[in-house]
Amino acid sequence: MAHDLDSTSDGRTRFAYAGHAVPWHRLGTSVRELQTVDAMLEAAYADYDVVLTKVAAVDDNGVLIRNTDGTPVIITDSRATVRMDIDGTFSPLATVGTRYEVRQNREVLERAVAVVGASKGDAVIDTCGVLRNGARFFSTIDLGAIVIDPAGVNDKIGRYLVVSTGHDGVWPIRYANTDIRAVCNNTVVLGLQQAQRVFTARHTRNVDFAMDDARTVLNLSTAWSEAFTKQAEDLLRINTSPSTGRIDRVLGALYPERATETERQRRRREGIVEVIRAIYMNDKNAAKFGHNGWSLVNAIGEYLDHYRESTPQERATASMDDTSHATRTKLQAYGLVLSLR
Numbered sequence: 001m002a003h004d005l006d007s008t009s010d011g012r013t014r015f016a017y018a019g020h021a022v023p024w025h026r027l028g029t030s031v032r033e034l035q036t037v038d039a040m041l042e043a044a045y046a047d048y049d050v051v052l053t054k055v056a057a058v059d060d061n062g063v064l065i066r067n068t069d070g071t072p073v074i075i076t077d078s079r080a081t082v083r084m085d086i087d088g089t090f091s092p093l094a095t096v097g098t099r100y101e102v103r104q105n106r107e108v109l110e111r112a113v114a115v116v117g118a119s120k121g122d123a124v125i126d127t128c129g130v131l132r133n134g135a136r137f138f139s140t141i142d143l144g145a146i147v148i149d150p151a152g153v154n155d156k157i158g159r160y161l162v163v164s165t166g167h168d169g170v171w172p173i174r175y176a177n178t179d180i181r182a183v184c185n186n187t188v189v190l191g192l193q194q195a196q197r198v199f200t201a202r203h204t205r206n207v208d209f210a211m212d213d214a215r216t217v218l219n220l221s222t223a224w225s226e227a228f229t230k231q232a233e234d235l236l237r238i239n240t241s242p243s244t245g246r247i248d249r250v251l252g253a254l255y256p257e258r259a260t261e262t263e264r265q266r267r268r269r270e271g272i273v274e275v276i277r278a279i280y281m282n283d284k285n286a287a288k289f290g291h292n293g294w295s296l297v298n299a300i301g302e303y304l305d306h307y308r309e310s311t312p313q314e315r316a317t318a319s320m321d322d323t324s325h326a327t328r329t330k331l332q333a334y335g336l337v338l339s340l341r
Helices: 038-045 107-117 207-218 219-237 246-254 265-282 293-307 312-320 325-338
Strands: 016-017 029-031 051-057 074-084 090-096 124-131 136-148 156-165 173-181 198-201
Touching: 029 038, 029 051, 029 265, 038 107, 038 124, 051 107, 051 246, 107 124, 107 136, 107 173, 107 246, 156 219, 207 293, 219 293, 219 325, 246 293, 265 293, 293 312, 312 325
Parallel strands: 016 029
Antiparallel strands: 016 124, 051 074, 074 090, 124 136, 136 156, 156 173, 173 198
16 A cells, blocks of 8 residues: 555554544544544554564474474574454564563553643644554654744644654654644754654663653753744745745755756756746745745745655655655755855
8 A cells, every 4th residue: 555554354444533634545534532542542453462472483384393302493582573453363563683672552652642741632642553564653643833923924833743663673662743834734844953853762671761751852842843933934034036046046056957967857857946936936835925935945845745756655754754865855955045044
């Protein structure tokens, strides 16, 4: 599936979402108003447990290989994670190292909810989902919106905490602040320090200590919101009217002409620039918010998240990944636009 969401044995998608915002793939269960941990995990079929087991050697037919005394041959330097559904059935997930510690979906989500105060009504769980046969779990908590320049452009930016964990020995426990523009679901990066936006913990014996430390990290979200607002309003004061040539300067630096480029590469580069220009001029950007740096940064972000050549899933994943090419390009664009001051 392009969305990479898991399904139950009878075809139900392991995904739940707040009823006010239907996802692009139009799959999963809509949950309205009562978006508690219990309700969302149940609706997303994510309320399974993961157990850690020893790994035994088997032959090509799946028969245990045994020692001469009849005991099974055990692989001592590995363990396996296995999904145990509420109906008692099991599904293998992955092999992991001997230092691996299981942390259930519920525990990871409950800790995030406690950190941001969702249980008190300060925030609500917006989505829950399962990927890769249960090997990965994610959730989004809605922290409420920031309003940029309320007396002027009045642009509303969502604030979310993305929670994820893996049971495959690869994907860590991660809590990440992100900001999503309500009109287009565009992730706006704005060059914020990544250490203040993302908390990561490996599934090892130190995970409890690390997850407790998440409170310290994520409590910076208030300061992060204030910094985000200031930076956005700095962008609003930068004139990017087409007559100034500043759009050309920024896009020329992001997508420079190269002496060695082929005719096909030239057409592709010019095509990208034209698409960004059109996005900049539309009623989600300059036509509504004026010819300024805020509109230009958002236009570049919209192109990277919604229009560049890629699959919808890859674009969505890249928009949430602090190390992706799309995110690095947004950071570069932000710096270039700010340099116009």
